[in-house]
Amino acid sequence: MIYNYIKLLKPTFTKLLLVLTITITGATNAQSELLKDSILKKYIDQSVLVFQGKLIEKYSREENFKNYTINRDRVITESSTPRIFTTYVFEVIEVLKGKYSKKTIKVIRKGGCSKKLDKCIKTTLDYDYSLNQVGVMFLNYRYKSTIYKSIGSYRTALILTEDDTLVSQRSFEENLNSNKITANKKGEIIYKSNLKLSHLKSLIATVQKSHES
Numbered sequence: 001m002i003y004n005y006i007k008l009l010k011p012t013f014t015k016l017l018l019v020l021t022i023t024i025t026g027a028t029n030a031q032s033e034l035l036k037d038s039i040l041k042k043y044i045d046q047s048v049l050v051f052q053g054k055l056i057e058k059y060s061r062e063e064n065f066k067n068y069t070i071n072r073d074r075v076i077t078e079s080s081t082p083r084i085f086t087t088y089v090f091e092v093i094e095v096l097k098g099k100y101s102k103k104t105i106k107v108i109r110k111g112g113c114s115k116k117l118d119k120c121i122k123t124t125l126d127y128d129y130s131l132n133q134v135g136v137m138f139l140n141y142r143y144k145s146t147i148y149k150s151i152g153s154y155r156t157a158l159i160l161t162e163d164d165t166l167v168s169q170r171s172f173e174e175n176l177n178s179n180k181i182t183a184n185k186k187g188e189i190i191y192k193s194n195l196k197l198s199h200l201k202s203l204i205a206t207v208q209k210s211h212e213s
Helices: 001-048 197-212
Strands: 048-064 069-070 077-078 083-097 104-110 112-114 119-121 134-142 147-150 157-160 165-167 181-182 189-192
Touching: 001 134, 048 104, 083 112, 083 119, 083 134, 083 197, 165 189, 165 197
Parallel strands: 048 112, 104 147
Antiparallel strands: 048 083, 048 134, 069 077, 083 104, 112 119, 134 147, 134 157, 157 165, 181 189
């Protein structure tokens, strides 16, 4: 009799377990989405310019951009050691945040390969674009050096796919169709998912509206 009773309860228990699993998974996904959005809003807030563009030219060479550091006593030190930098020239498709009226924009990152010097400099924060590839970048402007740079290196240098999905540099080759967007313990976002351009535009509008109120 007890055995028969357990058999009757088993389907009910299985259904309850399934419902509980779905509920927990949904809550976890919702928390992940909130975390993702909050970090994206932080990047948007820190950017002076967010744009969508198509790469039309790139080159690496030794540059002598000025670098400024500030110590604990608020003393600013200037240095200008020649280093290899890569310049990306984009045709501007759309300005998503900020003001920019030119048809092209140059974005600079440290590192790259110089044929003239027969030398390559690589860093853990590298990103790269291929010619004609479309990307979305979050930029700040170095007024002293008069250059635009990605505010979060590879984290804020995104690739826009044909279906308007934004993918990080690190996950594009690894898993273009992954369904997960996560953030690590440091609060750094890891894009591995279907982050749509339309959603990013919505977040930008939200951030800008919050500054108006």
